[in-house]
Each structure stands twice: as C-alpha cells, then as structure tokens.
Amino acid sequence: MAVFSKVVGVAAAALVSAVSAQSFQRLGTCPTLGCVFPPDQADFLAGQYFDIRLEVHAPQNGSEAIGLPADEAFTFTIAKGDGEAKPVTDFFGVEDAKLENWTFTYFEDYFARDAKTPSLVDVRSKAYRRLALYEPGEYTATLNYNNGSSTKATWLVRDLAEERKAKNIILFIGDGMTTNMITAARLIGHKTINGKYQTRMQMDKFPVLGHQMTHSIDSFITDSANSASALYTGHKSSVNALGVYADSSKDPFDDPKVETIAEIFHRLTGGHVGIVSTAFLADATPAGLTAHTRARSEYGAVVDSFLNGITNYTWTEWDGPDVLFGGGAEQFYSPELGGVTYQNKTYYDEFAKKGYQVLQNRTALLAAPSNEKALGVFTYSNMAKWLDRNVYRENLNQSLSPTGDKTAALDQPGLKDMTLKAIDILSERSGDKGFFLMSEAASIDKMMHVLDYDRALGELLELDDTIKATVNKLNETGCLEETLILVTADHGHGFDVMGSVDTKYLAAQDDQRKKRNAIGTYQNSGLSQYQSTGNLTYVDSNFPRNWDPRYTLFSGLTANPDHRENYTVHKDGPREPAVELEEDSDDYYVNPEDAENGIEINGNLPVSNDQGVHSLTDVPVFAMGPCQDKFSGVYNSIDIFFSMAECFGLARGRATNGTGYSTGN
Amino acid sequence: MAVFSKVVGVAAAALVSAVSAQSFQRLGTCPTLGCVFPPDQADFLAGQYFDIRLEVHAPQNGSEAIGLPADEAFTFTIAKGDGEAKPVTDFFGVEDAKLENWTFTYFEDYFARDAKTPSLVDVRSKAYRRLALYEPGEYTATLNYNNGSSTKATWLVRDLAEERKAKNIILFIGDGMTTNMITAARLIGHKTINGKYQTRMQMDKFPVLGHQMTHSIDSFITDSANSASALYTGHKSSVNALGVYADSSKDPFDDPKVETIAEIFHRLTGGHVGIVSTAFLADATPAGLTAHTRARSEYGAVVDSFLNGITNYTWTEWDGPDVLFGGGAEQFYSPELGGVTYQNKTYYDEFAKKGYQVLQNRTALLAAPSNEKALGVFTYSNMAKWLDRNVYRENLNQSLSPTGDKTAALDQPGLKDMTLKAIDILSERSGDKGFFLMSEAASIDKMMHVLDYDRALGELLELDDTIKATVNKLNETGCLEETLILVTADHGHGFDVMGSVDTKYLAAQDDQRKKRNAIGTYQNSGLSQYQSTGNLTYVDSNFPRNWDPRYTLFSGLTANPDHRENYTVHKDGPREPAVELEEDSDDYYVNPEDAENGIEINGNLPVSNDQGVHSLTDVPVFAMGPCQDKFSGVYNSIDIFFSMAECFGLARGRATNGTGYSTGN
Structure with a gap:
C-alpha cells in the first residue's frame, strides 16, 4: 500500500532513558546526569539578568545507579556562535563559584512510591549570579563531567529592536x-x-x-x-x-x-x-x-x-x-x-x-x-x-x-x-x-x-x-x-457548556437516572434564560439579569473529584464539592451538603483531590x-x-x- | 454601598412569554404568534437569493391557547429604510402566494412530555420564492395578523465592496x-x-x-x-x-x-x-x-x-x-x-x-x-x-x-x-x-x-x-x-487534557479508587511519551511515534454517557462506550467490552445518549x-x-x- 509505505519502521529509536520523565522526574530539564540552568533551548532578552546553576548527579540506587559520589571536577564553558568555548569565569569575567553539595531523593514511578523505595541522588553544584548576555545570536553552554560526559545547552539571545513603541x-x-x-x-x-x-x-x-x-x-x-x-x-x-x-x-x-x-x-x-x-x-x-x-x-x-x-x-x-x-x-x-x-x-x-x-x-x-x-x-x-x-x-x-x-x-x-x-x-x-x-x-x-x-x-x-x-x-x-x-x-x-438544565424537572425526579433527563442538548438547549428572565440590571455593565433561572447551563469540567450537580447557583457562597469522610484520610467523596437533590457523579481524579485541576x-x-x-x-x-x-x-x-x-x- | 447601588431593580421585566423557548419551542425564532422568515436580525449579501415564509399560529390548547383557527387575513409589508411600507407583492413585483394551512404539535416542557400532553397549533401560511435584496441598508418587514398584532423583522443588507480580491x-x-x-x-x-x-x-x-x-x-x-x-x-x-x-x-x-x-x-x-x-x-x-x-x-x-x-x-x-x-x-x-x-x-x-x-x-x-x-x-x-x-x-x-x-x-x-x-x-x-x-x-x-x-x-x-x-x-x-x-x-x-496516566499502574490496581491514583496532574503530567518512545515515523508528516505508550494522556469530555476509561488506544477500531442492556430501551450503560480494567464513570447526559454531545x-x-x-x-x-x-x-x-x-x- 502506497499510503502505508509512508510509515517507516526505524530500526532502533534513539536511546530512551530508563527513567521516562513522566509521573516523577529526577530533576526537570535534566534527563542526563549533568544539569545546566538555564537549560538547552532557553531564550534571552539581550541584557536580561540571570543566574547559572550547574549540577552533576550521582544516583546511588534505582535504575540509574552509578554508586559513586558525584563528580566535583566538572567544568563549564560558553561559546558565542562558532567562536571559541571559554571557561565561564573567562567568558563573563567573574570569580569561580564555590562548590556545593547535597543529596535528594525521588520516586521513579507510582509503584516505587507505593513500595516506599525512593532513589537517592548525590549532587555537586556551582552557581554564578547576575550575569547577562547582550549580543544577539546563539550561544553554546557545555558542562563536562564524569570524565568524558557532557551536557550541551543552546541558548538564544533574540535579536529585538531597541526602539520603544508603547509608553x-x-x-x-x-x-x-x-x-x-x-x-x-x-x-x-x-x-x-x-x-x-x-x-x-x-x-x-x-x-x-x-x-x-x-x-x-x-x-x-x-x-x-x-x-x-x-x-x-x-x-x-x-x-x-x-x-x-x-x-x-x-x-x-x-x-x-x-x-x-x-x-x-x-x-x-x-x-x-x-x-x-x-x-x-x-x-x-x-x-x-x-x-x-x-x-x-x-x-x-x-x-x-x-x-x-x-x-x-x-x-x-x-x-x-x-x-x-x-x-x-x-x-x-x-x-x-x-x-x-x-x-x-x-x-x-x-x-x-x-x-x-x-x-x-x-x-x-x-x-x-x-x-x-x-x-x-x-x-x-x-x-x-x-x-x-x-x-x-x-x-x-x-x-x-x-x-x-x-x-x-x-x-x-x-x-x-x-x-x-x-x-x-x-x-x-x-x-x-x-x-x-x-x-x-x-x-x-x-x-x-x-x-x-x-x-x-x-x-x-x-x-x-x-x-x-x-x-x-x-x-x-x-x-x-x-x-x-x-x-x-x-x-x-x-470547562465547557453542553446545553441547558430544567432545574425544576431535575429536582422533581427522585431517581438518579431520571434526573439526567432534565438536561437539554442541541435544539433542546434553547436560549439563555440568564438574560430573558429576572430583573437585575447594571449601569453600563453586562451581567446576568437572573442568576437563578429555571433553565440553567449544563456545564462541567473534564476532571473532577467525586461530586454532585444540581446545576443551580450556590447562594450560600463558594462551593465545596468534595469532603473527607475521615479527617486527614486524603480520600475525598461527594460533599453531602453540596448540590442537594443533584446528580451524583464519581470523579476521575485521584481520590486525594477535593477539587478540579488545570x-x-x-x-x-x-x-x-x-x-x-x-x-x-x-x-x-x-x-x-x-x-x-x-x-x-x-x-x-x-x-x-x-x-x-x-x-x- | 456605592458598588451595590449599581444593581437597579427594574419594576417589571418586559413581558416574558409563558413558553420560555427552552427545552422545547413552538417554533424557533417565533416567540409571538406571527412568524416571519427570514426573521428579525437577518443579514443578507446584496443580491443573494432567498425565500420568504410567513406563518400565523393559533395554539388550540396549552399556556398560549387562543382556541381559534389561525388568522388567514394576515398581510405582509416591506419598507426600505425610512421609506414607505409596501405590500410584499408590490415591493418585489411578484404574484401573491397561495394560502397554505396545517397543524403541528409540540410539548411545552419535560413535564408535558412525560404526561403526554402536547400542545396543538393551527397554522396559516404563505411563501414567496427566490427573491433578492440589492441595495445595502436596513429593511423593515412587517407581518400584520390577528386584527392588530404585528411581528416586525429588521433585515440588513450589508454594504460590501464588490471588487474581487481572491481568485x-x-x-x-x-x-x-x-x-x-x-x-x-x-x-x-x-x-x-x-x-x-x-x-x-x-x-x-x-x-x-x-x-x-x-x-x-x-x-x-x-x-x-x-x-x-x-x-x-x-x-x-x-x-x-x-x-x-x-x-x-x-x-x-x-x-x-x-x-x-x-x-x-x-x-x-x-x-x-x-x-x-x-x-x-x-x-x-x-x-x-x-x-x-x-x-x-x-x-x-x-x-x-x-x-x-x-x-x-x-x-x-x-x-x-x-x-x-x-x-x-x-x-x-x-x-x-x-x-x-x-x-x-x-x-x-x-x-x-x-x-x-x-x-x-x-x-x-x-x-x-x-x-x-x-x-x-x-x-x-x-x-x-x-x-x-x-x-x-x-x-x-x-x-x-x-x-x-x-x-x-x-x-x-x-x-x-x-x-x-x-x-x-x-x-x-x-x-x-x-x-x-x-x-x-x-x-x-x-x-x-x-x-x-x-x-x-x-x-x-x-x-x-x-x-x-x-x-x-x-x-x-x-x-x-x-x-x-x-x-x-x-x-x-x-474536550481537554488534564495530565497523564500511568497505564501500567492503573491496570495493576484492582480497586476503582486506587486506579484513579494512576493519574498524574501538574508536575506529574511529565512530558509527552507519544514522541519520546516508539518507532513510527512519517515522511514530512508529524504523527505520534508511539500510539500506545505506557504513559498516556489523561483526557476526557465534559458530557458523557456512562462509560469506562483505561486511557489506552483502542486497537480494535472506534470505541463504543455505552450500550443498551435491553434492546430498544433507550437506556445506555457502560459497554462491558470497552476499556476493560478501566475506571467506571457514570454519565451526566440523559441515559438515552450512547455518546457525547456538542x-x-x-x-x-x-x-x-x-x-x-x-x-x-x-x-x-x-x-x-x-x-x-x-x-x-x-x-x-x-x-x-x-x-x-x-x-x-
């Protein structure tokens, strides 16, 4: 099939790290054991102040274990464009920074979290403070560590006009x-x-x-x-x-x-x-x-x-x-x-x-x-x-x-x-x-x-x-x-709106499945009753004339804790959709006092969530x-x-x- | 309170029709008993062909009942701008249309539907075919009926340049x-x-x-x-x-x-x-x-x-x-x-x-x-x-x-x-x-x-x-x-995406609430594994390298039938999330064969829905x-x-x- 021939099997994908940078990460933006901040792909405004942080990691256990103290003989150079790579101290004309060291732990995945088996990482680090790059163009920052490994970061100082256009x-x-x-x-x-x-x-x-x-x-x-x-x-x-x-x-x-x-x-x-x-x-x-x-x-x-x-x-x-x-x-x-x-x-x-x-x-x-x-x-x-x-x-x-x-x-x-x-x-x-x-x-x-x-x-x-x-x-x-x-x-x-709700009809049903029939989609969504009923008006401003019409919006979120919906305005103040049945259990269920007579909907978020997410x-x-x-x-x-x-x-x-x-x- | 004083109580809202044009409507765009199509607020391209349909309604029962046959002595005029209102036949230079009549029924709300008490409407109507308005500006179309009632429609022919800019x-x-x-x-x-x-x-x-x-x-x-x-x-x-x-x-x-x-x-x-x-x-x-x-x-x-x-x-x-x-x-x-x-x-x-x-x-x-x-x-x-x-x-x-x-x-x-x-x-x-x-x-x-x-x-x-x-x-x-x-x-x-799912962890849990802990939000969403794993590649095109990674998208809709989510690709063809347990019952539940081992989520849509909505x-x-x-x-x-x-x-x-x-x- 000609159409299928466009799918090309690649013999071996580029080396995929055993730690897949997903639920947990050893350190964001640092898939290798040498970390440069600002990292690869960073853009800068010409003249903007920034700090540099370098870290060398030595995982002591887990899938990346190398078992040594982290390398403290790392070096760091910067080159402008195709120019010579200079030690950071020369490039910026600053004193060398003092060596720092610490350790931290993280979990490789949810199984490791459940098993309480964190990975320990030993770190050596330096930081350089309040620097700036002025000349537009690409820079290459290179951290050399572990006797031959290197992490390269390409930085771009954007070439922007210096003329001011807005007061x-x-x-x-x-x-x-x-x-x-x-x-x-x-x-x-x-x-x-x-x-x-x-x-x-x-x-x-x-x-x-x-x-x-x-x-x-x-x-x-x-x-x-x-x-x-x-x-x-x-x-x-x-x-x-x-x-x-x-x-x-x-x-x-x-x-x-x-x-x-x-x-x-x-x-x-x-x-x-x-x-x-x-x-x-x-x-x-x-x-x-x-x-x-x-x-x-x-x-x-x-x-x-x-x-x-x-x-x-x-x-x-x-x-x-x-x-x-x-x-x-x-x-x-x-x-x-x-x-x-x-x-x-x-x-x-x-x-x-x-x-x-x-x-x-x-x-x-x-x-x-x-x-x-x-x-x-x-x-x-x-x-x-x-x-x-x-x-x-x-x-x-x-x-x-x-x-x-x-x-x-x-x-x-x-x-x-x-x-x-x-x-x-x-x-x-x-x-x-x-x-x-x-x-x-x-x-x-x-x-x-x-x-x-x-x-x-x-x-x-x-x-x-x-x-x-x-x-x-x-x-x-x-x-x-x-x-x-x-x-x-x-x-x-x-968030989105998918129709309207006849709240009078919903409240009148005593069966959870029948309550759902109060919802009108497509042609049954009708017109917004927030404007066509009610008597609230505002001088030079546009807000609903009625926050509590019989026909309300059928709206919702894509990620929820357990909750209940009766699709009416909460007159007593902001909602609290889910509560713990047992204090500090981190296990949230429908708040029995919220949206009474509503439709109960079980959540899809981890049960430790009492609210929606971004x-x-x-x-x-x-x-x-x-x-x-x-x-x-x-x-x-x-x-x-x-x-x-x-x-x-x-x-x-x-x-x-x-x-x-x-x-x- | 100064801020509160902006809320002005209006003595009486404009007459609100007893039928609130929500879950069901007697006829869309026709809140009164005289209907003009194209209706009020219609815009036209100069020279665009259109038909006119006029209807006069006489509800025989229900909240709007007037109990008479619909008026057949209605008249219809059109005026350009502040000009004289002319009978439609004069305005367009066409023959009068023949009078039509029919009846239709509708439900006033879900209670009426449950009670099987439709409202019957008697109709008299005329239609004029293939007309056009050329001169840009406002037109007022007026249907006079029921011995003194009228429905006015303001039409706008937009004033657009006639020069062609795109081939x-x-x-x-x-x-x-x-x-x-x-x-x-x-x-x-x-x-x-x-x-x-x-x-x-x-x-x-x-x-x-x-x-x-x-x-x-x-x-x-x-x-x-x-x-x-x-x-x-x-x-x-x-x-x-x-x-x-x-x-x-x-x-x-x-x-x-x-x-x-x-x-x-x-x-x-x-x-x-x-x-x-x-x-x-x-x-x-x-x-x-x-x-x-x-x-x-x-x-x-x-x-x-x-x-x-x-x-x-x-x-x-x-x-x-x-x-x-x-x-x-x-x-x-x-x-x-x-x-x-x-x-x-x-x-x-x-x-x-x-x-x-x-x-x-x-x-x-x-x-x-x-x-x-x-x-x-x-x-x-x-x-x-x-x-x-x-x-x-x-x-x-x-x-x-x-x-x-x-x-x-x-x-x-x-x-x-x-x-x-x-x-x-x-x-x-x-x-x-x-x-x-x-x-x-x-x-x-x-x-x-x-x-x-x-x-x-x-x-x-x-x-x-x-x-x-x-x-x-x-x-x-x-x-x-x-x-x-x-x-x-x-x-x-x-639709939206709210994080990632560790599908391996989800499948390994045997408790519905524990399965939800497979979901990673915010920092735990990590990076897209659809590009960083797998070996599918395409010439000059961008599609996932891997449709079935361990870490998938935590995505969903805001309106659903009962369904189950395991957040993995459906390899056997398009999904069927919900099925009837009993044929022709119009009552849909989770499809037991869909998304096995997934999280069960009860729907919020009417139970007659087997899928999502717009x-x-x-x-x-x-x-x-x-x-x-x-x-x-x-x-x-x-x-x-x-x-x-x-x-x-x-x-x-x-x-x-x-x-x-x-x-x-």
Whole structure:
C-alpha cells in the first residue's frame, strides 16, 4: 500500500532513558546526569539578568545507579556562535563559584512510591549570579563531567529592536480563563435576538487575537507560578517555581533566577509598576513579578520581595511598585493579631515606612490621592467574589477584615475599582516614563477549581467590565493610543457548556437516572434564560439579569473529584464539592451538603483531590494598541514576554550601566 | 454601598412569554404568534437569493391557547429604510402566494412530555420564492395578523465592496475541532525539548487567528447542519436545517431557502466548486453547500442536490461541482445491491451521465486525469480513520466496499490525497474563473462523539498534514498568493487534557479508587511519551511515534454517557462506550467490552445518549492569503460567509442578469 509505505519502521529509536520523565522526574530539564540552568533551548532578552546553576548527579540506587559520589571536577564553558568555548569565569569575567553539595531523593514511578523505595541522588553544584548576555545570536553552554560526559545547552539571545513603541502596557490576566469560559460568560451576560448578540464583550472588540501555549518546561500541565514566570521572564520553568529555574537543592531561595519584565522595565527606564489582583497578594500571579523562589508557598518572602526586591543575592535594583492592590492581609498584619509574615514584621508598617499610603477598604481606595504610592489590602485572603459582593452579600459576613480585628470585610472593592485607581496613580506618578500594570482576575481559576461555574463566570464578566472601563478611561484621558492592552490567561480548566438544565424537572425526579433527563442538548438547549428572565440590571455593565433561572447551563469540567450537580447557583457562597469522610484520610467523596437533590457523579481524579485541576488547552490573547500585531496567531507563552519587552524597547545590545556585571562578549 | 447601588431593580421585566423557548419551542425564532422568515436580525449579501415564509399560529390548547383557527387575513409589508411600507407583492413585483394551512404539535416542557400532553397549533401560511435584496441598508418587514398584532423583522443588507480580491478560496473544516483539541494533537504529534516545540503545526503558522461563535439561531448549542448553513449562507438556522430557515410544516423540502456561497459564486462568476469530506457525502457539512431542507437526514435528496441543485422550486442555476470526494456509497449504488437512494436511482450512473469520472479507491484517485469532473466515493459510509488506515489496518477488514459488493474497502484515500487531487482538478478546469473548495475532516467530530480521543486527534493531525501539503502545493504552483485559505470548525466538544496516566499502574490496581491514583496532574503530567518512545515515523508528516505508550494522556469530555476509561488506544477500531442492556430501551450503560480494567464513570447526559454531545465554545479560525485580516478577532459564524463573499467580490448592488426576479428596490 502506497499510503502505508509512508510509515517507516526505524530500526532502533534513539536511546530512551530508563527513567521516562513522566509521573516523577529526577530533576526537570535534566534527563542526563549533568544539569545546566538555564537549560538547552532557553531564550534571552539581550541584557536580561540571570543566574547559572550547574549540577552533576550521582544516583546511588534505582535504575540509574552509578554508586559513586558525584563528580566535583566538572567544568563549564560558553561559546558565542562558532567562536571559541571559554571557561565561564573567562567568558563573563567573574570569580569561580564555590562548590556545593547535597543529596535528594525521588520516586521513579507510582509503584516505587507505593513500595516506599525512593532513589537517592548525590549532587555537586556551582552557581554564578547576575550575569547577562547582550549580543544577539546563539550561544553554546557545555558542562563536562564524569570524565568524558557532557551536557550541551543552546541558548538564544533574540535579536529585538531597541526602539520603544508603547509608553504603557496593561496586562490583564484572567487566571485559568479559556475561550470556552469566555463563550459561556458571553451567553449569560449578553443578550441575543435570533442568534445575534445585541451587546459585545470588550474582549471580543479587540482587533488582534492570539493563542499561547501554556505548558511547563518539564511537564505539559502548568500551575500559575510557572506560567506567570514564563509570561513575565520569557523563561518557562517548573510547577511551583517563581522567576527561577528549579534546582534540586533544599533551599527554596538559591535557585537560578531570571529577571522579570517589571524588574527590567524599572531598571532600564525608570518606568513605574502596578500590581493588582483579586487573589491574596502573595499568590503566584502577582508574586511572579518580583519573587524568585522555587516554592510559591513562601508567601512571607514574596510580600517582602514586592517591597524590597531580592536581598539574599546581588540582583536588580528594585524599590517597590507604585501600586499593590489585592487580598492577603494575613501576610501583612502583625503576628500579634495572627499575621503570618516574613521575619515577623508587620508589613503594613514596612510599606508605610517607605512612603506608601495603606488602604483597607473600597471607600478609602476611591478617596485615595493619586500622587502617592499605595498599598491596598482589602481582606484576609482571596477577595470576595463578584457574585457575593453584588448579589449574595450575606456571604460577606465572615471574620475576614484586612485589619486582623476579626470583623467582616464588607467594603471590598472589585477588580474594576482597583484597576481604575491603579491607572490614576500610575499615570500621575510615572509622567513621561510610562507604566506597566498587571491586573489579575484570580478567582476565575479559584472558582473553577471548586466547580463553582457561576462564580467563575461572574469573575470573568467582572474582568471584561474592568477592561471596558479601562479602555474608556484611557480613551478619555488621551492615553489609549500609547498604551498596549493585553488580555490573556495563564492556563486553562477543561470547562465547557453542553446545553441547558430544567432545574425544576431535575429536582422533581427522585431517581438518579431520571434526573439526567432534565438536561437539554442541541435544539433542546434553547436560549439563555440568564438574560430573558429576572430583573437585575447594571449601569453600563453586562451581567446576568437572573442568576437563578429555571433553565440553567449544563456545564462541567473534564476532571473532577467525586461530586454532585444540581446545576443551580450556590447562594450560600463558594462551593465545596468534595469532603473527607475521615479527617486527614486524603480520600475525598461527594460533599453531602453540596448540590442537594443533584446528580451524583464519581470523579476521575485521584481520590486525594477535593477539587478540579488545570488543563492543557492553549489560552487566548487579545491585543489592542502599539505592537498589537505581534500578538496575532499561535505562539509559546514566553513569546508574550519578548513581545512586551520589544514593545517597551527593553533589549540592550551592550552593557551600559557600569555596574560591573559581565557582558558575555 | 456605592458598588451595590449599581444593581437597579427594574419594576417589571418586559413581558416574558409563558413558553420560555427552552427545552422545547413552538417554533424557533417565533416567540409571538406571527412568524416571519427570514426573521428579525437577518443579514443578507446584496443580491443573494432567498425565500420568504410567513406563518400565523393559533395554539388550540396549552399556556398560549387562543382556541381559534389561525388568522388567514394576515398581510405582509416591506419598507426600505425610512421609506414607505409596501405590500410584499408590490415591493418585489411578484404574484401573491397561495394560502397554505396545517397543524403541528409540540410539548411545552419535560413535564408535558412525560404526561403526554402536547400542545396543538393551527397554522396559516404563505411563501414567496427566490427573491433578492440589492441595495445595502436596513429593511423593515412587517407581518400584520390577528386584527392588530404585528411581528416586525429588521433585515440588513450589508454594504460590501464588490471588487474581487481572491481568485480561490479553500475552506478547511475540522468538524467539531476546538482549540483544546489542537493543543492536544500538537502534544502527541510534535516534539518539545525543554518546553520548546521543535516542529510546528501548519495551522499554528497561519498569520491571522479568529474565534467564531457557533450557536444556532434558536438554541445555543448547534449541530453540524445548522452551523454549516451559517458558514455557507450567512444565515443562522435551527438544528438539522440545511440552507433553509425551519418552518413548522411537515414537508422537509418547502422551508424558506437562502443561497449558499457555492451557489452564488458559481452563478455570478462561473467559478468552479469542489467538495471533499471524510464523512459520507450526504452528511451535513458537505451537504450544506447545495442542499436546502430542514431535515439533514434526507440523504438521498442531498446527493441529488449535489448533481442537480434544487428542482422542486425555481432556484439558482446549478450544474454540479467539479469534484465530489468522500464516503457514503450507500446513497450512490443501486438499490438492488442495497443502496438507499433518491427515487431509487443509481447515482454512480447519474453522475457518469453528466460527464463525471467515477473513482472508488485511492489508486484510481491518484491516477485520475485532472481535466474531467470527478465523483469519488470510497466506502459505504464514513471513511476509515487515519489510525485504522495507517496503524491498525486489520480494522479495515469489513464489508464496506463503495461498489456495494460486500468486499472490504482496503484502498481508501486520506483527506490529503483527496484534497490535493481536488486542487489539481479545480485548478486545471477553472482556469481564470477560480475555485471554491471545501475540505472537511469529519471524523474529528465523529470520534469525539464516541469518546475515541486517539482517533479524533489522529484525524486532526491528518487535517493539519493536509493543510501543510496544500500550502506547499499552492506555493509550488504559484497560486498561494491568490488563494485565501481558511481553517475552522463548526462547533466544539467539551474536550481537554488534564495530565497523564500511568497505564501500567492503573491496570495493576484492582480497586476503582486506587486506579484513579494512576493519574498524574501538574508536575506529574511529565512530558509527552507519544514522541519520546516508539518507532513510527512519517515522511514530512508529524504523527505520534508511539500510539500506545505506557504513559498516556489523561483526557476526557465534559458530557458523557456512562462509560469506562483505561486511557489506552483502542486497537480494535472506534470505541463504543455505552450500550443498551435491553434492546430498544433507550437506556445506555457502560459497554462491558470497552476499556476493560478501566475506571467506571457514570454519565451526566440523559441515559438515552450512547455518546457525547456538542458544546458551546467558540472555535478557532486560521486565515492566510488575500483578505486574511477580515478573519482576525471574535465574530459570529455568519461573518465568515460575508467575509468570504466579500473576498470573492460577490455582492451585487443591483440586479443585472435579467432573469426576472425581483430587485427589492
């Protein structure tokens, strides 16, 4: 068969490692026993600061066992293009680094985990800090070890124009937001007549659309830390890592760093930076702009990095953003009130000492002057959801005040309030220098995790409402044409809508299989009742007129814990779909108090999951403003960093600031 | 609260019909008792042929009962802009239509269906055939009935340039293809090193990206018939309708028609048309180009329409496509051999009589001359899947020969073979007139329906391979710059990938809950083993090296029948996830022979479903060539028709062909 002849059997596939880099890995990006960070295939902005970490591994047992102490006589060279390979110390003109050593263990697969038979690895390592490559082109970094083995890494310094095209960049991140979710939000927030929408989402009005691939460097599913790092630094990394490549050492603060867009923009241009999120501020997406740690859970240190930058190693200069708005008071208020802070400091005081006004509710936010730096922390942890702030307000009655005084945080701003105030402050304070603002709708992700589709879509509509208000504001102030606005996400959840549910019919059936007949697909999906019934309306904003119609959306996720669905809005606050029957059993079943009278659906996720997980899908990028065409088509997440950097003109073909770091030439 | 004050209670919502147009509708797009087709909000290409259907309804029982015979004294007027409303006969210069009447029944909701209490509706109706509007602008169509009631429809003739910008258009449709599926196909078909793909999908190289909204006119979930109609005619319609608005009459062939891009292009320019699909040819996506019926299941009539166009009413001239390639021999071969054909004709003979070469296998296809029209029918129904044609070939051993002789259809071409031959024939035969080719990868959808993710992704990779070969071919023949290439879909399925599965570990567990621990999410998803193991390779094409690795994808759908997942490739042919325990019970359970040793997952779909269903998500549009920028951003599915028509310069501001139809001026 001619068609079949195209299938060519290859005699022997290239050597496949016994350890297949799947469920567990000895160390991400390091399939051989010599590890180079930044690894093979890394791209750099010309002049971007980074650290180098080298590791030589000696597995002591398991399938890769070599049984020796790790080689400490390794050498490392760098060559530019076809040029001579020079020792790293010569290449960068730096002192040699001190030799480090440690051990770590890992499991080769789930069988080994069950059998409790970890593999032990002995390590020798060196690290070189705060380097930069300036000249565009390819570099070859080579680690020689074990008397003849070598690991080569090809690095590329991209050749980008240095001319600045945008004064400002506003990067909106809908955490976990997919095209599927946007489609669903449009359906409940906007009205159609005979298949034609009568109003449009602001995102849908953006002229340029792209898709970005979100995968990690060493796993195809990412978390928000790693994907934030890719967006902000142009370097993909591993799950849980912020602004570093993850090494194998125990110290979460010694991993090799890469400089972020906020750091570079501020260092090179003196531009001003704003950070806004509806998450607790130490969460990954805001954290990624200034933190450098392989452990996103180091929340206290993250908050310190916002204010003071990186202090444990020589690094880029940083003196705090102009604006830092979000939740997460736990990392700010005094340990005496229950705060869990870095070095037991009270970060409200630390920020105030450096000239920040400290805002703790929406009223203060709206009244705040625009000429002072501002810290706004509005609740204990993640901020209240749009649906609770606007429709089911009784859910705000919890002891979540940002002051730590255990009162309720009733007067919380929304993403729109925070973003518009951030633009006021950044515009006034940055003058000709321009600003970079990241504004995150964090709880699209957080509510999808707990299968609370209504709250997630409410957050998405609030994001769209915020973008609309931003475009209008910039238009009124004459700044629209000098500002690049991007809207994107950091990863997906496998969410979609497949029809409608007659909730009245579902509730009236007493048989699990009959309940499923309440679901209408195709022609029986009908029209969205979120717009055609109900009496909620909003000035200049598009949200459902009715969150609790008889006919709701038949929606769901592709990966679930055990759960139950009655397809009605959760009026009592965010869902908790699964619970442990026995404490600390790590074995989750349907929450008997969730979605009563619903359809029980057994999960497909490991039973230790009480919520859904991230998914693979490419996520959309909407672009408007200078350089918008750079964001058209399909590309890697790191390309967003490079296109933003190019739009700001941040590439530097030669070292100019005289701080004495090496040039790489 | 200032934020809360934006929620304005509206005294009384606009009158909400007692029948809420949800699970069932009296008639789609007709919430009142007077129905106008084309309905309110319809857009038209200037000069596009269409029919008008008017209906007046008199419900005899149920919540809308008025208990009278339907009004037959209704009148209908049309006004251009602010101009005078003229009777339809004056406006178009046509004879009045004869009055028709009929009755139909429907259920108001699922309770009424269970109780078997349908509502009966009496109808009076008229239809006006083959009209056109030329002058761009708004028109108001008004149906007056029931002595004072009226239904108004606003129609818009879009103001489009008449200048032709593309010689050819090739429209690739990945049926049911979403961004999520493209991401998954990329993961298994292309290799990454440290987070950077070493090869690219052809789609990913297209410069312009858009999203199209796929919803039906009267339900938010579409089928392929209705969405094909939207893409081809610029008019959204109802589920199961092809090239018509669905009326309430019993006759599936008398519904009001709208002219398709193929028909208009051929009528106005003499351009040539090609139709290629891996489905049976009478299936919705190929059928939509020439068929006009509210019942997509009228397969025999669809095949006749390919050859003869519409013959039961005066309609556009049509004399068959140059190329018609796909499956579905059942509608072509003699009824004596078991064919189920229109008027019991043998359509191989009918096509041959009109000068078509008839091709029935890949060998004949490749050898066929390019200067003759060609019908190629390669198997009984849907064509074999890429995975079965290329990897698991023993599955082809079934009695599916396109000749009807019950032998096996072993020598089937793929989408690439068919598409490249279609381009050869169209290029040679069309000369300066140019061509329109629709090429469909149909079984992305068909395999997603049956939860056979591997086969679906194989079809998607074959589509991408076909697009790549098409771009290369057009480049070689110098036709790339004069050809607009579009790649899109017609709807989605709620599919995504959430991690990996250690299939060895899963199979080794004997407990359902322990099996779930074989699933790796986030960092435990690891790298794609479809490229890093195995020995399958392909010349110039990207497919998995290994379809059956130990670590597979943890993927799934958001809506399912009862089913079981072991996350391994189905070597014995396409999946059948659910079966009836009792024949004709319409009650489907896990197929005991499917995915043995897998995790059992109870479905969320009505138990009468043996497979998955379509979903809401916007689908991607990739564009390259003349007019590519028209396809950037987010828009309605119908906009693809209008942009293609504009790129071909098909708008006609005035009637010119002297056939006597009305001008609407």
